[in-house]
Amino acid sequence: MAIGRFPERIVVIGAGMAGLVCTLELMKQGYNVRLLEANSQPGGRIYTMRDQFADGLYCEMGAAFIGAHHFLTLRYAQQAGVQLINIPVPNRSLSYIDGRLIIDSPAEPAWWPVSLTAEERRLGYAGMLEKYLKPGLNATGNPFMPGWPTKQAVLLDSMTMEEYLKSQGASSGAIKLFEIGYMQMLGDGIRKVSALQRLLDLKMAGSGRNTQTIVGGMDQLPKKLALTIGSNISYGCAVTHIEHSNKGVTIQFTNSGEVFTICCDRVIVAIPSTVLRTIHFSPPLSKEKNDVIQNQLSTSVTRTVIQSRTRFWNNLSSFTTVNTDLKIGWLLDATFTQTTSKRGLICSYSSGESARELSRAENFHSAVSEVKQVLPELSHHYEGGTVFSWDHNPYSRGAYAWYKPKQMIRMLPALSAEQGRIYFAGDNTSLFPGWIEGAISSALRAVNQIISSRLS
Ligand SMILES: Cc1cc2nc3c(=O)[nH]c(=O)nc-3n(C[C@H](O)[C@H](O)[C@H](O)COP(=O)(O)OP(=O)(O)OC[C@H]3O[C@@H](n4cnc5c(N)ncnc54)[C@H](O)[C@@H]3O)c2cc1C
Structure with missing residues (x-):
């Protein structure tokens, strides 16, 4: 009553x-x-940075992607009447490791500059992900079902992601590779984060297929x-x-x-x-x-955004993102859905200790130098940029919980x-x-x- x-x-x-x-x-x-x-x-x-860039360009500092299985987000996006656009999935991935740009594709698997076992070499990056992650992704169980957390979920929560990967037979070279890119972006990386959280988050991230963003900004x-x-x-x-x-x-x-x-x-x-x-x-x-x-x-995340006079990277055919082993972390073309200007924005997504270091304003130019290492042509096109630290934002004091x-x-x-x-x-x-x-x-x-x- x-x-x-x-x-x-x-x-x-x-x-x-x-x-x-x-x-x-x-x-x-x-x-x-x-x-x-x-x-x-x-x-x-959900913060779209505007007014800092020429020609009406904008850049996402926070949320940027909506997965195909994010049913609640999609429901409220529909209710709000926003228009969604698919994010293209490149047919090859770019990484920058030990000072070299490495291209990996199913047709031409990369030779990774780390010490891998013979089996890991044969499996390649995608095969290693499949072998090492699949058992853990299954073991997380369905958190929406009664009886969760299951014993397996509790076990995953008792170890770090690095310990989990080792328990699946991953070599130290494979773990080093996983530390470059998305898997590292929760908390202080896979050596510290709970395997359960890391794996649940990977499930939420999905495969990247049919991932969308909002036309005009999140x-x-x-x-x-x-x-x-x-x-x-x-x-x-x-x-x-x-x-x-x-x-x-x-x-x-x-x-x-x-x-x-x-x-x-x-x-x-x-x-x-x-x-x-x-x-x-x-x-x-x-x-x-x-x-x-x-x-x-709360995870430390720093975004460094660089405005470029042209989108010279379009010559790199599949550049939309590059995973790097530098402090700048993950680099992406932040303007691939914005077609009204010839200029473009390159944005870095740095997390953990590197993010804390780059969050200091005086380190902006060291971030730019790192981007130039990966994309040397930037030297001829650089027009300025900015840095945004979620740690320094008084109303979030960090990016997301870990x-x-x-x-x-x-x-x-x-x-x-x-x-x-x-x-x-x-x-x-x-x-x-x-x-x-x-x-x-x-x-x-x-x-x-x-x-x-x-x-x-
Ligand atoms: C770098 C980054 C990348 C991300 N990428 C994605 C992505 O690709 N896809 C995705 O789905 N999600 C992503 N997210 C996560 C997503 O942005 C958050 O999960 C979501 O926006 C959180 O919403 P919230 O309402 O819980 O918290 P918040 O968005 O933090 O909202 C809290 C609000 O409370 C206000 N506030 C704080 N203190 C006070 C106070 N004392 N009095 C009054 N108001 C106060 C704040 O100003 C803020 O508006 C990302 C987040 C970050 C930081």
């Missing part, structure tokens, strides 16, 4: 994808919702959803204190230096743990909750549990940090927690 007054007044904190979806779904259910956002625009870690998605919410969003409101009791919640926030309070029946906090730990709760949250908020780690062994399964229940009238959303409370899909699924879970508490 329903208890208390209705419509209840709910405050949602944070207008990233999780907060936007919470607000939309609660509004649909007839709740009286106010969404407080610290920034002057929605989207959070920020179209949160911006269009925010338009539907309209004046129920208040921008420029940075929440600092939350006071709560069994009667209601009082939220304190600053707006242009002034302090305001707002009272409500319930609150959804849809911000990363790294920022949540700066908010003062009275009374304090439970020890268990506080422990996971204080200790959840776990060391024995953290993920232990922390997840406490991250997603409500505490009295306070509910928690955000990709970091989901099984899939670093994915819009994780953010949306966490929002739907938080909304369900509110609805069921009202009905119980």
Whole structure:
């Protein structure tokens, strides 16, 4: 039976994808919702950098890709009415290792400059991935089925990804290869990250086939959803204190230096743990909750963007991305869907220790030098650029959550549990940090927690 007054007044904190979806779904259910956002625009870690580049070019600093199996993301993209475009899958991959550009394709497998076993040489890169990853991907199980985590999932969570790869027979040369590219981009890399999280994330990333992006920039998605919410969003409101009791919640926030309070029946906090730990709760949250908020780690990511007078790399036929063993990490053509200018943007995606090093402004030119090592022609086309560090962004303080062994399964229940009238959303409370899909699924879970508490 329903208890208390209705419509209840709910405050949602944070207008990233999780907060936007919470607000939309609660509004649909007839709740009286106010969404407080610290920034002057929605989207959070969906951030399309504009206005820094010539000819209207833009570059994604955060989310850039939507997988074919990201059903929730695709559903809200359709609801928002954004247009999607397929990302081409090159028929060969480029890597830059030990100062050499290496081309790998099924027709002409690369000779990798690392020490591989005879079997690994025969399998090639794709064959090694298949051999070493498939058993682990199966062993993660289906986290949405009752009975999860299974014994196998718990075992995977007790080891690092490096330990898992070794247990499958991967040589140190193969592990070195896997440290160059996508597998390395969670936390401080495969030598540190939980094998369970690494493998679940690879499942979410998918094979790359039928991956899409949004025409005109990823920020179209949160911006269009925010338009539907309209004046129920208040921008420029940075929440600092939350006071709560069994009667209601009082939220304190600053707006242009002034302090305001707002009272409500319930609150959804849809911000990363790294920022949540700066908010003062009275009374304090439970020890268990506080422990996971204080200790959840966040991946360092730095993006360096370089504007080039021409897209000289089009001569390299299949260049859309290059995995490098340099600090710049992964290089990509950020403008392959933007066809109105002859200029182009090359963007690097650096994570972990390298990202922390490159995040220092004085290191911009060392990043440019590294890009020139990989693409020497850039010297004739360079027009400037910029660097963006997620660690230095005050409202995320990192890019996405990551776990060391024995953290993920232990922390997840406490991250997603409500505490009295306070509910928690955000990709970091989901099984899939670093994915819009994780953010949306966490929002739907938080909304369900509110609805069921009202009905119980
Ligand atoms: C480098 C990078 C690459 C990524 N690539 C992809 C990708 O290709 N595909 C994909 O699906 N996902 C990707 N992601 C992940 C995706 O961007 C996130 O999972 C998703 O956007 C998180 O949404 P959220 O609502 O949980 O959090 P956020 O987007 O962080 O939203 C939180 C919001 O809360 C606000 N806020 C914080 N503190 C306060 C406060 N005190 N008061 C009020 N407001 C506050 C913030 O300003 C922000 O708007 C990537 C992320 C990064 C960083």
